[in-house]
Amino acid sequence: MEPLQYNWGDWLTTAMGLAALYFALRFFDRRLVRTPFFGRYQGQVQRIIKTVLLVYEPIVLLVLGVGFVFINPLFHGLGLGIVLLAGFAHLRDYLSGRVVQFDKNIKMGTRLSTGELNGFIAKMGRLGLRLANNKGLHYINYSKLLADGYLLHSGEQIGGYYRLKISPKTTSDKIPSGEKIMDMLIAAPYLDWEHKPDFHFSQKEPNQLNARVSVKEEDHLHDLILLIGEWGYHTEIVKK
Numbered sequence: 001m002e003p004l005q006y007n008w009g010d011w012l013t014t015a016m017g018l019a020a021l022y023f024a025l026r027f028f029d030r031r032l033v034r035t036p037f038f039g040r041y042q043g044q045v046q047r048i049i050k051t052v053l054l055v056y057e058p059i060v061l062l063v064l065g066v067g068f069v070f071i072n073p074l075f076h077g078l079g080l081g082i083v084l085l086a087g088f089a090h091l092r093d094y095l096s097g098r099v100v101q102f103d104k105n106i107k108m109g110t111r112l113s114t115g116e117l118n119g120f121i122a123k124m125g126r127l128g129l130r131l132a133n134n135k136g137l138h139y140i141n142y143s144k145l146l147a148d149g150y151l152l153h154s155g156e157q158i159g160g161y162y163r164l165k166i167s168p169k170t171t172s173d174k175i176p177s178g179e180k181i182m183d184m185l186i187a188a189p190y191l192d193w194e195h196k197p198d199f200h201f202s203q204k205e206p207n208q209l210n211a212r213v214s215v216k217e218e219d220h221l222h223d224l225i226l227l228i229g230e231w232g233y234h235t236e237i238v239k240k
Contacts, residue, residue, distance in 0.1 A: 006070040014067055018060045025053055030230060047104070054101055058094075093127040096142035109221040111153040114145055122237040132237055162221070163238040165202075166209040166228060184231060190220035
């Protein structure tokens with residue numbers, strides 16, 4: 001039996017194929033936020049895709065890592081081992097984040113207590129999340145969250161009116177007028193238009209728009225932030 005031959009061309013082909021599938025899933029996930037393709041099954045399909053993405057990403061990293069070692073087992077294996085040891089803390093946070101995000105009740109807007117901290121989940125990243133309370137934003141990495149444990153406050157989520165800071169993702173871009181963003185939001189199904197949104201530019205940061213809006217349902221906060229992100233803007237939750 002001939003030994004397994006694996007070279008850079010094979011690795012790059014594998015990487016491009018896996019990356020293409022990943023971005024296709026991400027694109028489809030974002031489109032589902034805006035367009036109800038599946039009617040009453042929309043929520044189920046979205047949950048399936050999010051679960052697939054949670055599992056798919058670490059599997060891709062594992063496959064590419066193993067393939068990288070196969071190209072040159074001695075040197076690449078040694079190099080990858082050093083990288084993993086140096087970044088062990090981040091790797092632990094990343095894998096812990098996969099575990100945490102399988103809990104469907106942990107999402108942006110949910111009220112969470114861990115240790116001495118208590119607040120609403122304002123942002124969820126790959127390595128940790130940020131809790132917002134009246135003292136500001138607090139960063140908690142996922143491994144610490146699992147080690148300390150957490151309590152979810154049932155029924156206490158960001159809903160109704162809440163305040164946002166909207167700013168461009170790059171400093172070279174400029175934010176349009178509040179009227180233009182409001183026109184863009186008209187197509188979004190998440191706002192409660194019985195309560196007219198309020199927009200005004202920050203006096204301290206001219207390129208930052210402060211918004212006070214009302215959502216129809218508690219779960220719409222995350223979807224609204226994703227939609228604004230697709231338009232090229234960063235959104236920060238200030239407070240309810």
